[in-house]
Amino acid sequence: MATTNSKSPKSGAARRQFIFDAAKMACGVGMLGLGLGLYAKQAKALPPLALRPPGALLENDFLGACIRCGLCVRDCPYNILELAKPETPVATGTPYFTARNIPCEMCEDIPCVKACPTTALDHQLTDINKAKMGLAVLIDHETCLNFLGLRCDVCYRVCPVIDKAITLEMVPNQRTGRHAMFLPTVHSEHCTGCGKCEKSCVLEEAAIRVLPPKLAKGELGHHYRVGWEEQKKAGHSLMDESKMIDLPDRLPEGATLPGHYDPASGHTEPMRGMAGSEAGIIPSTPPGLGGKP
Amino acid sequence: MSGKRIGAEAVETKGWLRANKWLLLRRFSQFGILALFLLGPLAGIWVVKGNLNYSYTLNILPLTDPYVALQSAMTGHLPEKLGLIGLAIVLAFYFLVGGRVYCSWVCPVNLVTDAAGWLRDRLGIKGSVHFSRNARYWILGMTLIGSATTGVVLWELINPVSMLHRGLIFGLGAAWTIVVAVFLFDLFVMSRGWCGRLCPVGAFYSLLGRWSPVRVSAPQRAACNDCMDCFEVCPEPQVIRPALKGEAKGVGPVILAPNCTNCGRCIDVCSKEVFSFGLRFNNPASTIKVK
Numbered sequence A: 001m002a003t004t005n006s007k008s009p010k011s012g013a014a015r016r017q018f019i020f021d022a023a024k025m026a027c028g029v030g031m032l033g034l035g036l037g038l039y040a041k042q043a044k045a046l047p048p049l050a051l052r053p054p055g056a057l058l059e060n061d062f063l064g065a066c067i068r069c070g071l072c073v074r075d076c077p078y079n080i081l082e083l084a085k086p087e088t089p090v091a092t093g094t095p096y097f098t099a100r101n102i103p104c105e106m107c108e109d110i111p112c113v114k115a116c117p118t119t120a121l122d123h124q125l126t127d128i129n130k131a132k133m134g135l136a137v138l139i140d141h142e143t144c145l146n147f148l149g150l151r152c153d154v155c156y157r158v159c160p161v162i163d164k165a166i167t168l169e170m171v172p173n174q175r176t177g178r179h180a181m182f183l184p185t186v187h188s189e190h191c192t193g194c195g196k197c198e199k200s201c202v203l204e205e206a207a208i209r210v211l212p213p214k215l216a217k218g219e220l221g222h223h224y225r226v227g228w229e230e231q232k233k234a235g236h237s238l239m240d241e242s243k244m245i246d247l248p249d250r251l252p253e254g255a256t257l258p259g260h261y262d263p264a265s266g267h268t269e270p271m272r273g274m275a276g277s278e279a280g281i282i283p284s285t286p287p288g289l290g291g292k293p
Numbered sequence B: 001m002s003g004k005r006i007g008a009e010a011v012e013t014k015g016w017l018r019a020n021k022w023l024l025l026r027r028f029s030q031f032g033i034l035a036l037f038l039l040g041p042l043a044g045i046w047v048v049k050g051n052l053n054y055s056y057t058l059n060i061l062p063l064t065d066p067y068v069a070l071q072s073a074m075t076g077h078l079p080e081k082l083g084l085i086g087l088a089i090v091l092a093f094y095f096l097v098g099g100r101v102y103c104s105w106v107c108p109v110n111l112v113t114d115a116a117g118w119l120r121d122r123l124g125i126k127g128s129v130h131f132s133r134n135a136r137y138w139i140l141g142m143t144l145i146g147s148a149t150t151g152v153v154l155w156e157l158i159n160p161v162s163m164l165h166r167g168l169i170f171g172l173g174a175a176w177t178i179v180v181a182v183f184l185f186d187l188f189v190m191s192r193g194w195c196g197r198l199c200p201v202g203a204f205y206s207l208l209g210r211w212s213p214v215r216v217s218a219p220q221r222a223a224c225n226d227c228m229d230c231f232e233v234c235p236e237p238q239v240i241r242p243a244l245k246g247e248a249k250g251v252g253p254v255i256l257a258p259n260c261t262n263c264g265r266c267i268d269v270c271s272k273e274v275f276s277f278g279l280r281f282n283n284p285a286s287t288i289k290v291k
Helices: A002-006 A008-042 A059-065 A072-073 A111-115 A154-158 A197-202 A228-235 B009-016 B018-043 B067-073 B082-097 B099-105 B107-122 B135-150 B160-170 B175-188 B193-198 B200-208 B230-234 B237-244 B265-269
Strands: A095-098 A133-140 A167-173 A179-188 A208-211 B046-052 B052-059 B061-064 B214-217 B275-280
Touching: A008 A228, A008 B135, A072 A111, A072 B046, A133 A179, A154 A167, A154 A197, A179 B046, A179 B061, A197 A208, A197 B061, A208 B200, B009 B018, B018 B099, B018 B107, B018 B160, B052 B099, B052 B214, B061 B082, B067 B082, B067 B135, B067 B200, B082 B099, B099 B200, B099 B265, B107 B193, B135 B193, B135 B200, B160 B175, B175 B193, B193 B230, B230 B265
Parallel strands: none
Antiparallel strands: A133 A208, A167 A179, B046 B052, B052 B061, B214 B275
């Protein structure tokens, strides 16, 4: 401080100039940084139909880990991936594919992941069936041909994880009253999000689409316990059934509810007649329907 | 037009070829590297895969851009093994030959800004917005802090260098608009504006080559006839003066400023052969007796 004061006027002016220049620079560059930061925020909003390669980290991490080199694009034997151009609504230079145009072929050796020089594509992924590029959702029940009662089944047939990722669930066709409908049903545990179903959907616009899991999946409250699963885990009911209060059923004198279970006594009323001769009180699937194909 | 063209004297004394030697070598390097990258997608001959951010040559040589890797590291992500090896190779290379060798010998945007600079000179466009040459270091710092706060490799969102290079190899799209913007900016708004004042990639590489042994030197500076051609042609003219005019102040002839891009253009245009490539250590305070 003393030395600065001794050559006062000149160095004082220099110091003011320095502070002024620094402030000018900080403001200008700060503006640029603010703009870039807001742009970065936008860039994180990956459009739902743009899918990342197998093993890709969640978008938030992916945009930090991916160095935009395009090695995954080069090593994809089917030329499925492309790097986003500046005008694409995907972060510039990052790899993606659009299932409806060209879906992932799910190579067993996963060359795209092997080619990645960063952790953007998780090298821990060695089984392509464990990939989670997205999740197929039968998004339109009004136009899906199987929902109309026809036997299209194309999404089911092309699924590389057939009968696990997509099953056909048989339900009665209420419209005709005498036919079955085979509803394509996706099981998130097995779906890899490859997009073959979306690609091959015969409609003008696909009724089944691969979406990011966070859009496609609901989530139970964390405190929820599904009773029958807890029961299976524990090997018995978690409740002391003898203490359950069964409210009285209002019935005409002397009448009984066939098949009624009373938890307090453990008594079950006998069914009326032969099993299967009558549908019973509970409306359920007609005989011969309702199972997996 | 007033006066003669820059380097005309050098062409007279040394001949056209020698007066353009380093420029030709540099263009050969720039186009050659681009050609190697393009050979794969255009001709199906895969010598190099990837782009300047990361490339894999002949399935043996990985090369990683350290600035992109640093931004990625700021977001908390480190490369995998090959990426790290590539990083070490590139760091070692530019540490030795001079960081901004990347700018003048490799970067495709240099072709654009050199073209803008050439045209600006031919059209005689004078006047330029003033902007500090330190702006690039501020921008460099901003991209690193910004990467850490946004979690995105920030400069890659708009980096004209990777947009142009990636665009040429993987499909240009609208990236040409960014390249045209840089060209027009350098042509009309700011002389040598992009590479010399704004680009954080160059700023990063200048820091990387801070102590590089390979430098341009002016061992024959006593022969300088003050024609000013070297200052005219240099993309970072401020780096020349201390070395060229340092005899009286006891400053050695080696251009030590890290922003010298080692392009060698000053060597070309000097008719007195004042400049040459040399080593940083060969830097005597006085060069009079060398003559």
